[in-house]
Structure formats: structure tokens, C-alpha cells
Amino acid sequence: MSFQLFGLPVSRGIAIGRAVLVASSRLDVAHYYVAAKDVETEIERLRSARDAVARELAAMQRDLPIEAPAELSALLDVHLMLLHDDTLTGATKHWIRERHYNAEWALSAQLEVLARQFDEMEDEYLRERKADLEQVVERLLGVLARGDDGASPLVSHVVTPEQSGEDPLVLVAGDISPADMLRFKGSVFLGFVTDVGGKTSHTAIVARSMDIPAVVGAREASRLIRQDDWVVIDGDAGVVIVDPSPAVIDEYRAVKRQRDLGRAGLARLRHLPAVTLDGQRVELLANIEQPGDAGAALAAGAAGIGLFRSEFLFMNRDGELPGEDEQFEAYRTAVEAMHGRPVTIRTVDIGADKALDRMSANELRHEHALNPALGLRAIRWSLSEPAMFRQQLRAILRAAAHGRVRILIPMVAHLSEVRHTIDALTRARQQLDDAGRAYGPVEVGAMVEVPAAALMLPAVLRYFDFVSIGTNDLIQYTLAIDRADEAVAHLYNAWHPAVLQLVAQTVACANRLHKDVSVCGEMAGDPAFTELLLGMGLRSFSMHPSQIVTIKERILATDASRWAAAIERVLGADDPEHECQAVAAECVARGDALVATASAV
Ligand code: PEP
Numbered sequence: 001m002s003f004q005l006f007g008l009p010v011s012r013g014i015a016i017g018r019a020v021l022v023a024s025s026r027l028d029v030a031h032y033y034v035a036a037k038d039v040e041t042e043i044e045r046l047r048s049a050r051d052a053v054a055r056e057l058a059a060m061q062r063d064l065p066i067e068a069p070a071e072l073s074a075l076l077d078v079h080l081m082l083l084h085d086d087t088l089t090g091a092t093k094h095w096i097r098e099r100h101y102n103a104e105w106a107l108s109a110q111l112e113v114l115a116r117q118f119d120e121m122e123d124e125y126l127r128e129r130k131a132d133l134e135q136v137v138e139r140l141l142g143v144l145a146r147g148d149d150g151a152s153p154l155v156s157h158v159v160t161p162e163q164s165g166e167d168p169l170v171l172v173a174g175d176i177s178p179a180d181m182l183r184f185k186g187s188v189f190l191g192f193v194t195d196v197g198g199k200t201s202h203t204a205i206v207a208r209s210m211d212i213p214a215v216v217g218a219r220e221a222s223r224l225i226r227q228d229d230w231v232v233i234d235g236d237a238g239v240v241i242v243d244p245s246p247a248v249i250d251e252y253r254a255v256k257r258q259r260d261l262g263r264a265g266l267a268r269l270r271h272l273p274a275v276t277l278d279g280q281r282v283e284l285l286a287n288i289e290q291p292g293d294a295g296a297a298l299a300a301g302a303a304g305i306g307l308f309r310s311e312f313l314f315m316n317r318d319g320e321l322p323g324e325d326e327q328f329e330a331y332r333t334a335v336e337a338m339h340g341r342p343v344t345i346r347t348v349d350i351g352a353d354k355a356l357d358r359m360s361a362n363e364l365r366h367e368h369a370l371n372p373a374l375g376l377r378a379i380r381w382s383l384s385e386p387a388m389f390r391q392q393l394r395a396i397l398r399a400a401a402h403g404r405v406r407i408l409i410p411m412v413a414h415l416s417e418v419r420h421t422i423d424a425l426t427r428a429r430q431q432l433d434d435a436g437r438a439y440g441p442v443e444v445g446a447m448v449e450v451p452a453a454a455l456m457l458p459a460v461l462r463y464f465d466f467v468s469i470g471t472n473d474l475i476q477y478t479l480a481i482d483r484a485d486e487a488v489a490h491l492y493n494a495w496h497p498a499v500l501q502l503v504a505q506t507v508a509c510a511n512r513l514h515k516d517v518s519v520c521g522e523m524a525g526d527p528a529f530t531e532l533l534l535g536m537g538l539r540s541f542s543m544h545p546s547q548i549v550t551i552k553e554r555i556l557a558t559d560a561s562r563w564a565a566a567i568e569r570v571l572g573a574d575d576p577e578h579e580c581q582a583v584a585a586e587c588v589a590r591g592d593a594l595v596a597t598a599s600a601v
């Protein structure tokens with residue numbers, strides 16, 4: 001029976017596909033299709049893995065010390081029984097044979113099906129056997145990952161979703177970490193639904209950067225949606241329709257076609273300069289997570305990179321943080337790809353909802369902090385790991401010998417942090433001099449994402465060349481709302497007058513002091529705020545590459561001076577959003593949009 005779920009719309013567009021349910025702990029298994037001719041070999045991989053696990057379990061049983069409790073041996077019997085049960089390995093073969101899933105994916109798909117059946121069992125003893133089943137599957141996945149006993153993956157035979165001819169797929173999970181989300185870039189999934197998460201959580205940000213429809217905070221989604229259900233994800237409305245009727249699917253397909261056509265039309269603006277109706281030139285920059293994203297930034301017409309979230313190089317590395325040379329290569333790749341356009345590399349912003357996987361003492365403290373968003377994160381973390389920080393600074397300075405590089409410091413709140421950062425930079429340069437390594441000049445900027453930095457901006461700006469406003473965190477810290485917590489997502493409001501006043505104040509102060517100012521939070525890529533930000537005097541916006549043409553279209557239709565004249569009125573209003581709409585309606589009445597259309601054509 002068809003039903004709807006409501007969550008937060010975080011990434012635009014419509015995706016229609018069959019649900020693949022994945023528990024968070026199993027998100028890191030590879031998901032790919034195997035070619036039809038390789039299906040039997042993939043099944044053989046599964047068989048080899050099953051035999052290897054059977055040998056492992058038998059050996060454990062044999063080696064049990066004499067004094068071991070009898071339950072332990074009985075438990076191993078249960079594991080062996082589960083391993084050979086047709087509902088596990090037999091049904092897993094079905095996913096490989098019929099759907100061409102790789103063995104790991106097929107196993108986790110079947111585990112999701114069985115886990116649900118266990119959850120519904122009346123008998124408590126039987127219900128608890130779910131944990132045993134999970135352990136058996138973890139063992140199988142372990143053998144497959146290690147490639148023991150001929151179970152190594154057939155990655156060379158991977159086929160794309162299009163080649164596979166299979167039904168399109170969407171991923172449904174309780175939660176997806178930002179780093180896991182990144183791994184799904186270019187994967188088989190056309191859309192995402194999660195139970196938890198806020199609109200500007202980093203998972204949502206990564207989903208947006210992938211430009212595929214996503215809904216987060218859909219509460220019970222992973223419980224109510226079943227493996228293989230057909231699902232429509234409306235990433236604009238935040239709605240998920242489960243088991244839709246054919247008529248509903250047709251309707252959404254038509255809407256999707258229409259939206260795709262609209263976007264294709266917008267693409268024509270890619271190489272036009274972003275200039276307002278009254279002739280103000282605006283710089284449109286891109287936010288990226290990986291050096292490889294620079295290509296998308298260029299293709300979208302970005303004038304540079306306004307935010308390279310370098311922490312994504314540090315995540316999911318099993319504690320092996322990238323060394324100086326590895327980082328240097330990553331930064332240099334981005335810098336060279338941008339052909340002389342500026343690349344703003346933000347120093348590592350780990351913490352809050354972006355965790356490293358293996359924990360150092362400091363990270364451990366952070367992990368167990370009661371309020372990680374208020375804890376050891378961003379520049380605080382970097383300053384607590386001075387050797388790591390200098391290593392990153394050296395890598396960035398070296399990349400600056402290959403193009404125009406700017407360093408951006410996240411979450412600045414104290415002048416002492418600023419001074420320590422400048423000292424670290426001086427030492428990093430010194431170390432490069434001592435080692436005789438080449439490096440280039442860099443501009444250094446601060447992120448304004450804590451109200452303290454906005455309120456004392458003149459003092460902060462004495463030390464920096466530019467500022468970039470991180471509205472995602474500025475909203476979080478101004479309103480005391482955890483941006484990743486869907487329970488308070490309704491209070492996370494970028495239109496809050498206090499937030500807008502801090503943004504306006506920051507832009508005005510930086511302009512007055514002749515320092516570059518940009519917005520790199522999600523507000524920059526949201527067309528609802530474009531006119532207002534232009535009216536505040538902002539002339540540099542940084543966003544996901546996929547948003548650039550949409551924002552450019554807005555800029556081309558905006559009379560910035562008219563919005564500047566209305567700015568006090570909007571900022572002073574109890575409901576700035578409503579006031580903004582009134583100003584926009586007045587502009588339309590004056591015919592600004594018509595002028596814009598005529599001049600853009
Ligand atoms: C921000 O806080 O607005 C920002 C751009 O940084 P991040 O989203 O990575 O915290």
C-alpha cells in the first residue's frame with residue numbers, strides 16, 4: 001500500500017527507484033554491479049567466503065579451551081547453522097544472479113531482509129538471534145574484504161548502472177556519515193533518504209554537492225520502507241512516496257522531465273558574467289570536498305574555489321591521516337585544475353558531525369564530548385595538534401607555488417587563536433625555508449561562523465586579508481540549534497533577524513575596511529537570499545557548482561542598489577522573509593525581471 005513520509009528537502013530533483021536499505025555499519029561495503037558473464041564467478045566468491053568462514057568457526061570450536069562454558073560451543077553451532085541456512089547464502093545468491101549485485105552488496109541486502117524478519121518475531125530468544133546473524137555476515141564481509149581463499153573482488157568487471165539494465169536504485173539508511181556519503185559519488189544510487197539529519201548537516205551538504213535528490217530527517221524511513229520497495233524521492237518538497245501507483249510514478253516522471261529541461265536551459269548562462277541589472281559585477285565561486293571536484297567547478301563557470309573542505313581528505317582513513325606530501329598533491333591537483341583562478345583551502349574542520357574514524361586521545365575526548373559542536377572542532381582541534389597543523393600549512397604553502405592559493409581558518413572566535421594560527425604559519429614557512437622547499441605567497445582569511453567573530457570583526461580583520469561567512473554554523477551558534485539534529489530543525493532558520501543582522505554587519509564592516517568578503521555557507525547557494533545578500537553589499541558568493549547558474553540567473557535579474565535601499569526595512573522587520581517577498585514583488589511590479597530577461601538573452 002502506498003504511503004508518504006515527510007522529511008527535510010536537502011538536495012533538489014526527483015529520483016524514482018527501488019529502495020536499497022543499508023544499516024549505517026554496513027554502508028562501507030562496496031556497491032557495484034557485476035557483468036552478466038561474471039555472475040557465476042561472483043557466486044563462487046561468495047561460496048569461497050562461506051567455506052572460509054565455516055573453517056574459521058570449526059577451528060574456533062575445536063580450539064575452545066576445556067574450561068570454556070558449553071554455551072560457547074552451542075553458539076558457534078548456531079553460527080555455523082546460520083551460515084549454511086538457505087535463507088542467508090541461498091537468498092544472497094538470488095541478489096547476485098537476478099540483480100547482478102556484487103557479493104558484499106547482495107549479502108548486506110539479504111541481511112536487511114532477514115533482520116527485519118527477526119525484529120518482528122514474537123519469541124524473544126529467536127529475536128535475539130539477529131545479533132548472531134549479523135556477526136556471521138560481518139565474518140563473511142571480512143573474508144570478502146580481505147580477499148581470502150579466492151574471494152577477492154572482481155572490480156575490473158564492474159558495470160555502470162546504465163549498462164546493467166537494472167531498475168534504478170535509491171539508498172535508504174538510518175544515517176549516513178558525511179565521509180560515507182562522499183563514497184557514493186558516482187555510485188549506483190540515484191537518490192538518498194535518511195531517518196536523521198538536518199538541512200545543513202554535512203551529510204546533506206555532500207548530498208547537495210553530488211547534485212542528486214535527497215531527503216533527510218524522514219524519521220522512520222528505514223523502518224517503514226522495505227528492501228526493494230519502489231520509492232519516489234522529491235528532493236524539492238522533502239517528500240518520499242513509498243510504493244507509488246503507476247499513475248503517481250508517471251506524474252513524477254513528467255515533473256522530472258520538466259525540471260531537467262529547465263535546468264538544461266539554465267546551463268546556457270554558464271559562461272555569462274554575473275552582473276546585476278545596475279552593473280555590479282559579482283564573483284561566483286565553488287565549494288568542493290575533493291580535488292577532483294575542481295573539474296565540476298570549472299564546468300559550472302566558477303571564478304575560483306571559495307571553499308575547499310580539506311577535512312574530507314582526513315576522514316575514513318582508519319587513523320592514517322594524510323601526510324604532507326599526500327596533502328600537497330591533493331591541493332596542487334585542485335590548484336592546477338583551476339588554471340590560475342584562486343583556490344581557497346580551508347584548514348581541517350574536523351569535529352561536530354565530521355568525525356575522524358580512529359581516535360587519538362584528543363579525538364577521543366572530542367568523541368565523548370557532550371556537545372561536540374561546541375567542543376574541540378575546527379581551528380581548536382588544529383591548534384591542539386600543532387605538528388599536524390603545521391604539516392597541513394606546509395602542504396598548502398607548497399601548493400601555492402603552483403597557482404593562486406588562499407588559506408581559510410574555520411571557526412575563529414578568539415584573538416589568541418588568531419595569533420597562534422599566524423605563529424603556526426610563520427613556523428611552517430620557516431620549516432620549508434630550512435628544508436629548502438619551494439612555496440608560494442598566500443592570502444589568509446577567517447571564517448565568520450561564530451557570533452563572537454562577527455561582533456569583533458574589526459579586531460579580527462587586523463590579522464586577515466579576507467573573511468568568508470559560514471552561515472551554516474553562524475545560524476547554529478547564533479540560535480543555539482544543532483544543525484545536524486532533525487528534532488530542532490524547524491528552529492534552524494536562516495531568516496532569523498539576528499542571523500541576518502550579523503551577516504549584514506559582517507559584509508558592511510569588511511567592505512568598509514576594504515577586505516574581501518564572501519559567503520560560503522548554504523545561504524550563498526539559496527536563490528531566496530540572493531537579492532538580500534546583494535543588497536547588503538555582498539559581491540562574492542561561494543556554493544556547490546550545481547547551484548551557480550541558478551544564482552547567476554537571480555543576479556542577472558536583480559537591481560542591487562534597489563535592494564540596498566530596502567535593506568534597513570528588511571533587517572528591521574519581525575519577519576524578514578515576508579518583507580523580502582514584498583520588496584521582490586515591488587521590483588517585479590517595476591518590471592526589473594523583464595529588463596533582466598531582455599538583457600540576458
Ligand atoms: C559554514 O559553516 O557555513 C561552512 C561553510 O562550513 P561547514 O558547512 O563546512 O561547517
Ligand code: MG
Nearest residue numbers: 449470472473
Ligand atoms: Mg562551518
